[in-house]
Amino acid sequence: MTQAAVSFAIRNLERDLGVPLFNRRHRSIALTEAGERFHADVSLGLTHIRKSAEELKAQGSDRHVTLSASTAFASYWMLPRLARLRDDLPDIDLRIQTSDRNVDLRREGLPLGIRTGRSGDWPGCGDALLVEEEVTAIVAPSYVEANGMPGSVAEIAAAHRLIHLEEPFRPTLDWEDWFKAVGVAPPSRAKGLLINDYVLVVQAVLGGQGIALGWKHLTDPMVEQGILISASNHVHRTGLGFHVVWPDDRPITRNTVRIRDWLLSGIKP
Numbered sequence: 001m002t003q004a005a006v007s008f009a010i011r012n013l014e015r016d017l018g019v020p021l022f023n024r025r026h027r028s029i030a031l032t033e034a035g036e037r038f039h040a041d042v043s044l045g046l047t048h049i050r051k052s053a054e055e056l057k058a059q060g061s062d063r064h065v066t067l068s069a070s071t072a073f074a075s076y077w078m079l080p081r082l083a084r085l086r087d088d089l090p091d092i093d094l095r096i097q098t099s100d101r102n103v104d105l106r107r108e109g110l111p112l113g114i115r116t117g118r119s120g121d122w123p124g125c126g127d128a129l130l131v132e133e134e135v136t137a138i139v140a141p142s143y144v145e146a147n148g149m150p151g152s153v154a155e156i157a158a159a160h161r162l163i164h165l166e167e168p169f170r171p172t173l174d175w176e177d178w179f180k181a182v183g184v185a186p187p188s189r190a191k192g193l194l195i196n197d198y199v200l201v202v203q204a205v206l207g208g209q210g211i212a213l214g215w216k217h218l219t220d221p222m223v224e225q226g227i228l229i230s231a232s233n234h235v236h237r238t239g240l241g242f243h244v245v246w247p248d249d250r251p252i253t254r255n256t257v258r259i260r261d262w263l264l265s266g267i268k269p
Contacts, residue, residue, distance in 0.1 A: 065092055
């Protein structure tokens with residue numbers, strides 16, 4: 001469309017609306033107050049049209065399903081199960097989207113997420129419990145060989161190097177909570193190793209750098225394989241859970257339902 005045609009269309013629109021949309025000067029042009037309001041309303045309408053088109057397109061190409069999750073969940077829960085997922089649902093392409101913080105599923109147009117909390121914590125979304133949050137202490141065999149096996153929770157606090165998760169965006173249990181649950185005074189963080197990513201925390205444990213908190217749904221398989229050891233019999237149950245969450249303000253696709261149900265079916269790695 002030529003510039004002349006655009007100018008002609010705008011003048012016709014202004015005539016139909018009965019108000020000027022632009023202040024026209026010798027070498028510049030700017031929206032009037034009415035023009036700014038009209039621009040905002042039209043932009044909002046176009047945004048809704050684009051979102052609706054994207055949702056319709058997603059329903060039409062149902063093969064791809066995106067799961068939003070933390071890096072730790074993706075690394076230690078999801079990846080060990082991917083081969084089984086491909087065997088069970090070979091016609092679905094699962095895409096795992098990780099981020100430092102929990103993105104808004106509805107705003108981002110994502111069909112599924114893994115979130116920590118209580119049922120109903122996510123307005124506008126449905127949810128189903130995947131696993132209760134249970135946290136214990138984990139250590140590598142190499143650390144035990146060098147430093148001995150802790151005899152009690154109090155000994156862990158008093159005599160062992162702790163690896164702390166400093167989660168920057170998601171509220172999470174820490175050593176202080178874990179010790180207080182059994183009435184043991186927590187040691188100073190200054191004596192430990194502070195890391196802001198749980199995948200790196202686990203890697204530090206595997207490298208014999210100290211004792212860390214282990215979320216059982218993530219670390220139990222490594223304990224069963226013998227590459228990690230439970231450093232205590234104390235398991236702290238927070239009352240929270242890890243939930244599969246999905247927006248319920250739009251139709252859920254058939255393959256999203258299949259992925260959701262597969263996640264909730266108790267598949268072992």
